[in-house]
Amino acid sequence: MIAAVGGGGLSEAWDWVVGVTDWGVRNWSYPDEPNRGIRPKLVEHVRLAYVSILIGLVTALPLGLACARWGRLYPPVLTGVNVLYAVPSIALFFLMLPYTGFSDWTAIVPLSLYTLVILLPNVVDGLRQVPDHVRQAAVAMGFGPLRRLVTVEMPVAVPVIIAGLRVASVATISMVSVASLVGLGGLGQIILSDGFRRQFDAPIVVGIVLVVLLAFVTDALLVIAQYLLTPWTRGNGGAKERRRRSRRRAVVATGTPAAASQRPTRATAGE
Amino acid sequence: MITFEGAAKIYPDGTVAVAHLDLTVETGKTTVFVGPSGSGKTTSLRMINRMVEPTDGTVRIDGADIRGRNPAQLRRAIGYVIQQAGLFPHRTVLDNIATVPLLLGWRRRRARARAAELMELVGLEPAQAKRYPHQLSGGQQQRVGVARALAADPPILLMDEPFSAVDPVVRTSLQDELIRLQQELHKTVVFVTHDIDEAVRLGDRIAVFRPGGELAQYDSPERLLAEPVDAFVESFIGYDRGVRRLSFFPARGLSLREDVVFDDEDRVERARSVVAGDGEPWALVVDSARIPQGWVSAAQLDRAPAGVPLGSLELAPYGHTFDVGTDSLRAALDAAVLSPAGRAVGVDDEGRVVGVVSQDDLGAAIWSVSE
Numbered sequence: 001m002i003a004a005v006g007g008g009g010l011s012e013a014w015d016w017v018v019g020v021t022d023w024g025v026r027n028w029s030y031p032d033e034p035n036r037g038i039r040p041k042l043v044e045h046v047r048l049a050y051v052s053i054l055i056g057l058v059t060a061l062p063l064g065l066a067c068a069r070w071g072r073l074y075p076p077v078l079t080g081v082n083v084l085y086a087v088p089s090i091a092l093f094f095l096m097l098p099y100t101g102f103s104d105w106t107a108i109v110p111l112s113l114y115t116l117v118i119l120l121p122n123v124v125d126g127l128r129q130v131p132d133h134v135r136q137a138a139v140a141m142g143f144g145p146l147r148r149l150v151t152v153e154m155p156v157a158v159p160v161i162i163a164g165l166r167v168a169s170v171a172t173i174s175m176v177s178v179a180s181l182v183g184l185g186g187l188g189q190i191i192l193s194d195g196f197r198r199q200f201d202a203p204i205v206v207g208i209v210l211v212v213l214l215a216f217v218t219d220a221l222l223v224i225a226q227y228l229l230t231p232w233t234r235g236n237g238g239a240k241e242r243r244r245r246s247r248r249r250a251v252v253a254t255g256t257p258a259a260a261s262q263r264p265t266r267a268t269a270g271e
Numbered sequence: 272m273i274t275f276e277g278a279a280k281i282y283p284d285g286t287v288a289v290a291h292l293d294l295t296v297e298t299g300k301t302t303v304f305v306g307p308s309g310s311g312k313t314t315s316l317r318m319i320n321r322m323v324e325p326t327d328g329t330v331r332i333d334g335a336d337i338r339g340r341n342p343a344q345l346r347r348a349i350g351y352v353i354q355q356a357g358l359f360p361h362r363t364v365l366d367n368i369a370t371v372p373l374l375l376g377w378r379r380r381r382a383r384a385r386a387a388e389l390m391e392l393v394g395l396e397p398a399q400a401k402r403y404p405h406q407l408s409g410g411q412q413q414r415v416g417v418a419r420a421l422a423a424d425p426p427i428l429l430m431d432e433p434f435s436a437v438d439p440v441v442r443t444s445l446q447d448e449l450i451r452l453q454q455e456l457h458k459t460v461v462f463v464t465h466d467i468d469e470a471v472r473l474g475d476r477i478a479v480f481r482p483g484g485e486l487a488q489y490d491s492p493e494r495l496l497a498e499p500v501d502a503f504v505e506s507f508i509g510y511d512r513g514v515r516r517l518s519f520f521p522a523r524g525l526s527l528r529e530d531v532v533f534d535d536e537d538r539v540e541r542a543r544s545v546v547a548g549d550g551e552p553w554a555l556v557v558d559s560a561r562i563p564q565g566w567v568s569a570a571q572l573d574r575a576p577a578g579v580p581l582g583s584l585e586l587a588p589y590g591h592t593f594d595v596g597t598d599s600l601r602a603a604l605d606a607a608v609l610s611p612a613g614r615a616v617g618v619d620d621e622g623r624v625v626g627v628v629s630q631d632d633l634g635a636a637i638w639s640v641s642e
Binding site for chain 2: 131133134136137138139140141142143144152155156158230231232
């Protein structure tokens with residue numbers, strides 16, 4: 001068990017690592033059974049997480065634009081999505097079951113909603129942090145309201161939106177595991193059925209490591225995306241300052257980052 | 272020609288931004304709206320491109336009511352420069368300048384070529400075309416702002432406190448640049464500022480606004496400084512309006528003394544005889560090209576041994592000079608006040624000394640023009 005790591009010496013710890021790695025390699029994939037092994041679970045995890053993040057982003061953008069355009073819309077919409085966020089994910093998964101059965105949608109619909117909740121304030125704040133003189137200059141140059149929003153305010157808001165996307169994607173990747181309770185959940189299934197139910201620590205460790213790695217890679221991809229999308233923040237001075245500001249905003253907008261990442265844990269504990 | 276006919280802006284909560292404005296802005300001239308904050312000058316400016324809609328009255332451009340025009344299209348035909356430049360941070364300098372041509376549907380290549388022309392016009396290096404606004408200094412950003420406003424060659428240029436966020440040295444150079452551009456382009460410029468000095472420098476006509484959104488006086492800068500209509504305008508212009516008014520009188524009319532100017536090869540006794548002759552306390556020493564070297568006092572000349580060239584004596588600095596051909600009485604007075612000799616050195620356009628003038632003589636000249 002995991003406790004053995006603390007008790008033993010260095011060589012015992014090493015044996016344990018070798019054991020876990022060995023289990024991971026042996027169970028990576030089974031050529032005859034495409035649905036068995038770690039690899040298909042990892043693929044499922046990526047699919048569930050990425051599709052959810054994408055749908056969340058695609059809905060958050062127009063909703064955020066609308067909230068920025070018609071300010072009165074924002075408070076009720078924000079309250080609405082926040083209430084949804086308060087519903088434990090596990091409960092939502094079970095609520096979805098009668099409608100979507102054991103299809104991917106059972107996991108994707110709630111997970112997209114959570115992404116949306118995290119992203120929406122960032123989209124709105126990102127649009128609102130566009131300096132007033134920039135907005136006014138755009139009006140004075142003769143941009144119509146929609147054109148201004150899409151070609152001036154949206155690009156300027158990209159760093160803040162991506163900061164939110166980074167928080168949302170890590171949270172979503174972590175939360176996918178919870179869906180294993182309804183028979184989905186990618187790597188979560190390895191943790192739950194192979195590890196937890198059988199009191200066997202290798203699958204738990206392999207599952208955790210892979211989830212963390214996936215979150216890390218995704219975050220790196222987003223950082224690269226931001227680098228490519230926002231060439232104007234590079235170079236001297238201003239860029240660093242702007243990035244710092246946008247990250248702070250992301251934290252303010254979504255509550256503490258800790259709260260976001262704790263959510264899956266809390267949901268599992270409830271079970 | 273831009274005409275305000277009883278234009279007013281009163282907000283629903285009762286705040287009066289502009290009470291009642293009747294004013295005509297002449298075509299091809301620079302008109303400055305000046306006043307303290309809350310006097311409605313920016314609101315009035317923004318009525319011209321419909322960023323603010325008057326609650327009463329009419330604004331016309333060349334006789335046509337601007338309410339007859341689509342706001343976005345109207346704005347594309349009017350250049351606008353805002354405080355802090357308002358550049359788009361995600362676009363390069365070149366694309367910022369090309370904004371309005373692109374909105375008007377120009378092809379990208381043509382818009383960029385036009386933008387490059389404008390960069391040259393406002394004094395930006397071609398190497399800055401691919402930079403982003405945050406990589407430029409405040410003054411450079413403001414130049415980009417001016418270039419962007421001029422890109423589609425609009426007949427009207429609105430400038431809303433464009434130079435108030437940059438340091439005084441840069442501000443002066445931007446003002447010079449605007450004066451130069453305006454001599455070349457003859458746009459109808461409406462310029463908002465709270466700085467009366469800037470207004471006097473740039474304006475062909477100045478509209479002074481008082482708090483509560485009323486027009487207090489609308490006049491040429493000379494008349495504004497000479498005859499403020501009331502106590503508000505007088506106090507707004509400031510107590511040194513008399514000195515500022517001297518900017519409008521050329522130094523050309525001053526009678527300069529040439530006899531107290533000596534070559535640095537001249538002997539001490541030559542200067543001594545002239546200076547002692549009429550009690551003049553200072554003599555100016557110049558080199559063979561008549562470039563000023565410094566002042567020498569009568570007391571110094573008395574002490575110096577005979578036969579010594581003036582150039583070998585210790586000379587007092589001559590401070591700054593004024594250009595006899597182009598500078599004003601104000602510049603001459605300033606040069607005299609700052610000079611240790613109490614005298615101003617007048618030079619021609621190549622810096623060669625024409626003559627010197629004392630504070631007393633300047634005082635007499637000022638007295639005569641003020642009459």
